[in-house]
Amino acid sequence: MRKCSLDKINSVFSEISKEAKLYLPINQNDGSAAYKEWEEGASWSEALNTVRSPKDFFFPQMENLMEFKTEGKNIEVIDTRSETEDFVIFGVRGCDVKSFEILDRVFLTEPVDSYYASRREKGIIVSTACTKPAETCFCKTFDISPEEPEGDITTWKTETEIFFKANTPKGEALLEKLSGITEECDETKVNEQKEKISAIMNKLPLKDLRADAFGGGKTDEFFNHSAWEELSGSCLGCGTCTFVCPTCQCYDIKDFNTGSGVIRFRCWDSCMYSDFTKMAHGNNRLTQKERFRQRFMHKLVYYPENNDGLFSCVGCGRCLSKCPISMNIVKVMKKIGGKEA
Ligand code: SF4
Ligand code: SF4
Numbered sequence: 001m002r003k004c005s006l007d008k009i010n011s012v013f014s015e016i017s018k019e020a021k022l023y024l025p026i027n028q029n030d031g032s033a034a035y036k037e038w039e040e041g042a043s044w045s046e047a048l049n050t051v052r053s054p055k056d057f058f059f060p061q062m063e064n065l066m067e068f069k070t071e072g073k074n075i076e077v078i079d080t081r082s083e084t085e086d087f088v089i090f091g092v093r094g095c096d097v098k099s100f101e102i103l104d105r106v107f108l109t110e111p112v113d114s115y116y117a118s119r120r121e122k123g124i125i126v127s128t129a130c131t132k133p134a135e136t137c138f139c140k141t142f143d144i145s146p147e148e149p150e151g152d153i154t155t156w157k158t159e160t161e162i163f164f165k166a167n168t169p170k171g172e173a174l175l176e177k178l179s180g181i182t183e184e185c186d187e188t189k190v191n192e193q194k195e196k197i198s199a200i201m202n203k204l205p206l207k208d209l210r211a212d213a214f215g216g217g218k219t220d221e222f223f224n225h226s227a228w229e230e231l232s233g234s235c236l237g238c239g240t241c242t243f244v245c246p247t248c249q250c251y252d253i254k255d256f257n258t259g260s261g262v263i264r265f266r267c268w269d270s271c272m273y274s275d276f277t278k279m280a281h282g283n284n285r286l287t288q289k290e291r292f293r294q295r296f297m298h299k300l301v302y303y304p305e306n307n308d309g310l311f312s313c314v315g316c317g318r319c320l321s322k323c324p325i326s327m328n329i330v331k332v333m334k335k336i337g338g339k340e341a
Helices: 006-019 094-107 114-122 169-177 188-201 219-223 227-232 240-244 288-306 318-322 329-336
Strands: 002-005 021-027 033-037 062-071 074-079 087-092 123-128 153-157 161-166 251-257 262-268
Touching: 002 006, 006 021, 006 087, 006 161, 006 169, 094 114, 094 123, 114 123, 123 169, 153 169, 153 188, 161 169, 161 188, 219 288, 227 288, 227 329, 240 318, 288 329, 318 329
Parallel strands: 021 087, 087 123, 123 153
Antiparallel strands: 002 161, 021 033, 062 074, 062 262, 153 161, 251 262
């Protein structure tokens, strides 16, 4: 384990940015935080989390896949990918780090999504333990550790120092580059920090929320539950919950005619939208109730059924704070799971 004084954090960022593009949460004018590329003078945000999750780095909201040029009856297919550079995402919270595993199981399973795979290969994740968890946090429900998040490097921030622990060869190589700024240390202060975080977690309002009622094999139990009607009754179908969610991974692929060719692109889609997966025969989910149910059944039943029991929610709390009608997965879990608060 290594550490340095927080006074030297800009030197740390400067050193990392010599090796690779560095992104970290930076305060925005509206008071929120967003991942931005670090440049001299930029400060690491104190915010617990960013509005948009770091999934954008591996699965961007919009990306060109390929281009077609036509001449007479000839079609030329052009690979529009540019070589992805190495990059570092700094300050990722435990919930968001876990979301990458959930996305990996979708995009890195055969047939592998090569666009996603190349970004995962180039990206280095530096996580940060949560010193100030929010009332909307419930990562513990899914056995995620805010005290010691995963990632290539884990960091802990105190009032005066920052501690670094490398977890992977990529992390070790990066930490080695910081050896001139950091110094070897023991884990005493980190262990104290972990205890403080656990104490805060044990006081949060959602500390007792359990996911035990859900999981694979529960489709028959929950699919026709009478509460879906009421829960989905006010849903606007705005898709906000899916766009802020670090684990939502639905997308659409479309062609855009440029006049001199066609660009094929993909962009995030939402199962909450009325035209989601609309096909020639029409839409397979005709009501908002069906669409709403699909989102939560996928996170709590279908995904774990196909992924060794892993839920596709990480308890980040973004949908709790962003839904315009205050509907969210916690309310669904309590109502459908039989433990309404
Ligand atoms: S649950 Fe909330 S955020 Fe999600 S689509 Fe419905 S109204 Fe929008
Ligand atoms: S469903 Fe909500 S709490 Fe769960 S990961 Fe998505 S945004 Fe976060």
